[in-house]
Amino acid sequence: MGFKLTIEKFDEHLEALRQEYKVYAPVILKGKGTFADTDTIRYKEIKSIREVEFKRKSSFSPKEIIIPITQTLFYFTENDCVEPKEDDKKILIFLRSCDIHAMIRLDEIYLRNGNEDYYYKVLRDKIKFVLMGCSESFENCFCASMGSNKTEDYDMYTRIQDHEVFVNCKSEELMNYFNIDKINQVEVSPEFVEANEIVVTIPENLDQRVFKSKMWDEYSSRCIACGRCNFVCGTCSCFTMQDIFYKENKNLGERRRVWASCHVDGYSDMAGGHGFRKDKKDRMRFKVMHKVYDFKKRAGYHMCIGCGRCDDICPEYISFSNCINKLNTAMDEVE
Incomplete structure (x- = not known):
């Protein structure tokens, strides 16, 4: 009621x-x-x-x-750390x-x-x-x-x-x-969508063999690594840390966490100059598999919610739903 x-x-x-x-x-x-x-x-x-x-x-x-885009975790002085009010x-x-x-x-x-x-x-x-x-x-x-x-x-x-x-x-x-x-x-009942024009099918036999598929090659040139798909996504949660030092006193400042993106250059760089996933196709593969494979193995359900915002925002018109559907052909290829 x-x-x-x-x-x-x-x-x-x-x-x-x-x-x-x-x-x-x-x-x-x-x-x-x-x-x-x-x-x-x-x-x-x-x-x-x-x-x-x-x-x-x-x-x-x-x-x-x-998860604020920029969030101050604490302020620090020479002797103390204080959380924001x-x-x-x-x-x-x-x-x-x-x-x-x-x-x-x-x-x-x-x-x-x-x-x-x-x-x-x-x-x-x-x-x-x-x-x-x-x-x-x-x-x-x-x-x-x-x-x-x-x-x-x-x-x-x-x-x-x-x-x-x-x-x-x-x-x-x-x-x-x-x-x-x-x-x-x-009497008030919620309205829910029963079906969408776009239908996505994730292969039952999806596994890491799909990493070797040629389907990823096109994203080396199509993706421009802007990270927009990550930033509008409701489930992307990666961040990086920043220490900000004040000009008045270099021993005072604040630690922040800021949104980051697995598509953007530098995200997977390590000390010594080594970097994982230098090629944009590898970044696309990492994101897709995390949304519909890795997360489910841990949590029991898919990470992607199907909101379509990544398709809406992409300046290169890359369709995430199409990419997921291509996994079916890719698994047949590696089989």
């Missing part, structure tokens, strides 16, 4: 929520697109549900909220089903991979999910093939219809912010 409210009434409750929560959602940023006079859709803090973009897929994943507010994020699945994969990497990542956990423990339904598939999506088109891991579901907000709230904590009369109670 759920309930419905006018947009104005919902925003009143949202304002009450915002006293204790930072509320993030995909919003349209006018004129902020890659090209002149184009828009982009990114996650920003909102004050009204009118700001939420329900009809189009966000250009970037919401992972930058929980944390914001006391909790976090509410509007997410589609695939992005909730992406968060589960990040949990696997940062919380269940041997040691809990302290900085990730501090933010993760504050977060609640608001599910955004998908009435139809977006361009380049293949979430149904990856099993991320549906989820029950949400705290609240919302959709706007005819100037009303329909809500299904599973969290008692969030429900306390809504004073609902029985006349407003209605």
Whole structure:
């Protein structure tokens, strides 16, 4: 059972929520697109549900909220280290089903991979999910093939219809912010995509023999190692470390972790000048196999969620879904 409210009434409750929560959602940023006079859709803090973009897929994943692009881990002096002061507010994020699945994969990497990542956990423990339904598939999506088109891991579901907000709230904590009369109670069920135009098939016999396939050769020239596919991906989680020293005193500074990319030059370089995966085809192979082979061997499910953002952003029109489908022919080749 759920309930419905006018947009104005919902925003009143949202304002009450915002006293204790930072509320993030995909919003349209006018004129902020890659090209002149184009828009982009990114996650920003909102004050009204009118700001939420329900009809189009966000250009970037919401992972930058929980894994900041640049994050200060601690400040250091000659004698001491001090952690940055944390914001006391909790976090509410509007997410589609695939992005909730992406968060589960990040949990696997940062919380269940041997040691809990302290900085990730501090933010993760504050977060609640608001599910955004998908009435139809977006361009380049293949979430149904990856099993991320549906989820029950949400705290609240919302959709706007005819100037009303329909809500299904599973969290008692969030429900306390809504004073609902029985006349407003209605049946509310999430909308999920059942199928996509793009269908991806991962070969059952996929193994490391595919490393020797000729399918990777084309990416030596096609890929330009910009790393955009990694940065918009909801499950890519690699970072590098930086120590910043202040000009006023070279013994004072801060340590940061910053997003990194397995496609970008220098990512796998080691002391002495040795580097793994110098050729761009090797980087593509590494990423693809990690998304649909290596991660599954450890976690039991695929890393890729099929959101299609990598296809959306690639300046060389490299299709990740096509690459995965080529694995079937590649395995026949090495067989």
